[in-house]
Amino acid sequence: MTGQPPDVRTILDQRMALIQAIAAANCEHLRLNQIASGMMILDQKAEEDGASDDPHDADRTANDEALDASMTLITALEAELAELDRHLAAAIERDEK
DSSP: OTTOOOOHHHHHHHHHHHHHHHHHHHHHHHHHHHHHHHHHHHHHHHHHHTOOOOTTHHHHHHHHHHHHHHHHHHHHHHHHHHHHHHHHHHHHHHHHO
16 A cells, blocks of 8 residues: 555645645735735835834834745745646546546
8 A cells, every 4th residue: 555646535635735724824925915015104104204213124124034934935835736736637647547
């Protein structure tokens, strides 16, 4: 039994779990984008008020880094999904024979 490629059902279960992980990562990325947008509004307000100090610089940097990490995670998960889809196609073809 060991060494055999996974069956279609197993691959579909893995695919569902991976899609859930992608959805969660996208949700987090959206949250981080909303934070970035809020900081942009604060910047505009500070500019209108003539403030020269940026009290949110550290927060902005941390959020930018989190956005980059989030996008890296999403890209990796999507690549994993593409690989899993190739395995799924092979398993379906194998089962049809």
